[in-house]
Amino acid sequence: METITYKIFTAVAELPKSWDGVSHDNAFLQTPYLSVLEESAPTNMQCFYIGIFEKEELIGVALAQYLNLNKLESFGERDQCMKTYVRNFVFKNFASHALFLGNNMITGQNGYTFNTKIEVQKIGQILKQCAQEITSYFQKQKIKIHIVTFKDFYQEGASELKNAAFSEMYEFNTQPNMIFQLKSEWKTNDDYVAAFSKKYRDQYKRAHKKFDGIQTRELSLEDIVLMEDRIYQLYFYVAKNAPFNTFFLAKNHFSAFKKQCGNRFVLIGYFLNNELVGFYTLLLNGDTLETYFLGYDEHIQKEKMLYLNMLYSMTKFGIENQFKKIIFGRTALEIKSSIGAEPIRMSGFIYHRNPLINRYFDKIFPKLEPTLVWQQRHPFK
Template sequence: MDSNSFKIYSSTAELPETWDRVAVNNAFLQTPYLKVLEDSAPTNMECFYIGIFENTELIGVALAQYLDLNKLESFGERDKCIKKAIRNFVFKNFASHTLFLGNNMITGQNGYAFSKEMNFECISKLLIECSEAIVAYFKKKKITIHIVSFKDFYQECAVELKKNDFSTVYEFNAQPNMIFELHPDWKTNEDYVASFSKKYRDQYKRARKKCEEIEVKELSLEDIQLREKRIYELYHYVAQNAPFNTFFLAENHFSTFKKQLKEELRFCGYFLDGKLVGFHTLLLNGEVLETYFLGYDEHIQKEKMLYLNMLYNMTKYGIENQFKKIIFGRTALEIKSSIGAQPIFMSGFIYHTNKYVNKYIGFIFKNLEPELIWQQRHPFK
C-alpha cells in the first residue's frame, strides 16, 4: 500500500498515455468518453480524472464529479407533494455542493478500473483519500463540499468495502439496476419473442402494431447535428419529468458523444410523418450493451407505446449483435422487467462533511428517498 499514490487531473489532455490500457474493459472510463464529459458536461458539473500509481506505473483510473445544485433549474417536476418540497429545500440548503466518486450520469459500477488485482483494503483507502483531496481542493477555493457519495457498487464489492475504510460510511440502496442477461440460445429476435408466455407475446404484438407508422432510422453525426435542438427538446421533456434530477445534459451532448465515440454510439431516431418524435441511444461496451439517454414526444409515446417499442428495439439489437447482456439502468422498473430485465441491487455510500449532520445522515436519507413500490414481471414461459 505504501508504494501506491494518486494524481488528480482536471483535463483529459493531461492524462498519462497508458490511461486507456488500464481502462480497456470499460468504455465509460476511456478517454473518448471522458472527452465527451469535458466538452459537453452538464453546466453544473465539473469532472476530475484520477490516476492511481504503483511507484511510477499507472495501475488504476477513477472518475469523480462535482455538482453545484444551486445552478440547477429543477430537481424534477413529476412528483407534486410536500415531501418533494422538503427534499428540494434540504438539497438546496444543506447539500448543494456534492462530490461523487463515480459517474452520476449512468447506472453501474463505472467509477474505477485497475490493470491488476487489488484488495479492497487498498481500494477503500484510495477512494476515501481521493475524496478528501478533492474536498480540500474546493476548500481552498472557498467552496464547502456538503455531501460526498461513492456511487454504485455491486453487492459483493459493497460488502468488502464495508469491512475496510467504508465501515463508518452510511450505506444506501437506491433503485436497482435493471440488467437483461441475454439467453445464449437466442440467435434472432424471433427466438426471443417465441420464448414469451402468451400474455407477453400478445403485448409484444400489440405494441408493434401500434408503432407501425413509426419509421426507425439510425442517425449519423450530421443527422444529429441537424436535429440538435429537437433532440434536446425530447430529452429534456423526459429528464424534467423524472422523479429527481441532479443535472441536465448540455444541448450539444449527443453530437459531441457521436463525434468522439463514432460507431461505438448508436443513435436511433423515431419519425412520424417525417418529424422526429423520439430517440434512444446505445453504447457498445465490449460484450455489454449499455442503454444511454433517450427522449420522446409525450403524446406520441402514449398513443404509439413508443417507450416499450424502444425497449424491444434495444433488445433486438443486443440479440442480433450477440451481446451478453444489456444494462437498462434505473427507473421504469416494471416495464423493463416485462421485456425480460432483472433487478440487480447496488449500494452506494454517502457522508456529510458536517459531523453533526452526518450523525443523522441515515435518517435524513431514508426520509427524503421515496419508497419504491413496483411489481416485477416474469414474461417468459
C-alpha cells in the same frame, strides 16, 4: 499502500498515454467518453480524472464529479407532493455542493477500473484520499463540499467496503439496476419473442401494432448536429419529468458523444411524417450493451407506445449483435422487467461533512428517498 500513489487530473489532454490501456474493459473510463464529459458535461458539473500508480506504472483509473445543485432550476417535476418539496429544500440548503466518486450520469460500477488485482479495501482507501484532496481543492476556492458519495457497487464489493474502508459511512440502496442477461440460445429476435409466455407475447404484438407508421433509422453525426435542437427538446421533456434529477445534459452532448465515440455510440431516431418524435441512445461497451439517454414526444409516446417499443428495439439490437447483457439502468423498473430485465441491487456510500448531520444520516436519508412501489414481471415461459 506505501508503493501506491495517485494523481488527480482536470483535463483529458493531461492523462498518461497508458490510460486507455488500463481502462480498456470499460468504455465509460476511456478517453473518448471522458472527452465527451470535458466537451459537454452538464453546466453544474466538473469532472476529475484519477490516475492510480504502483511506483511509476499506471495500474488503475477512476472518475470523480463535483455537482453544484444551486445551478439547477428543477430537481424534477413529476412528483408534486409535500415529501418532494421537503426533499428539494434539504438538498438546496444542506447538500447543494456534492462530490461523487464515480459517474453520477449512469448506473453501474463505472467509477474505477484496474489492470491488476488489488484488494477492495485498498481501493476504498484510495478513493477516500482522493475525495479528501478534491474537497480541499474546493475549500481553497471558498466552496464547501456538503456531501461525499461513492457510487455504484455490486453487493460483493459493497460488503467488503462496508467491513473496511467505508465502515463509518452510511450505506444506501436506491432503485436497483435493471440488467437483462441475454440467453446464448437466442440468435434472432424471433427466438426472444418465442420465449415469452402468451401474455407477454400478446403485449409484444400489441406494442408493434401500435407502432405502425413510425420509421426508425440510425442517425449519423451530421444528422445529430442538424437535429440537435429537436433531440434536446425530446430529451429535456423526459428528463424534467423524472422523479429526481441532479443535472441536465448540455445541448451538444449527443453530437459530442457521436464525434468522440463514433460507431460505439448509436442514436436511433423515430420519425412520424418525417418529424423526429423520439430517440434512444446506446453505448457499445465490450460484451455489454449500455442504454443511455432517450427522449420522446409525450403525445406520440402514448399513442404509439414508443417507450415500450424502444425497449424491445434495444433488446433486438443486443441479441442480433451478440451482446451478453444489456444495462437498462434504474428507472421504469416494472416495464423493463416486463421485457426481461431483472433487478440487481447496488449500493452506494455517503457521508455529510457536517458532523451533526452525518451523525443522524441513517435517519435523514431514508426520508428523502421517493417511495417506490413496483411489481416485478416474469415474462418468459
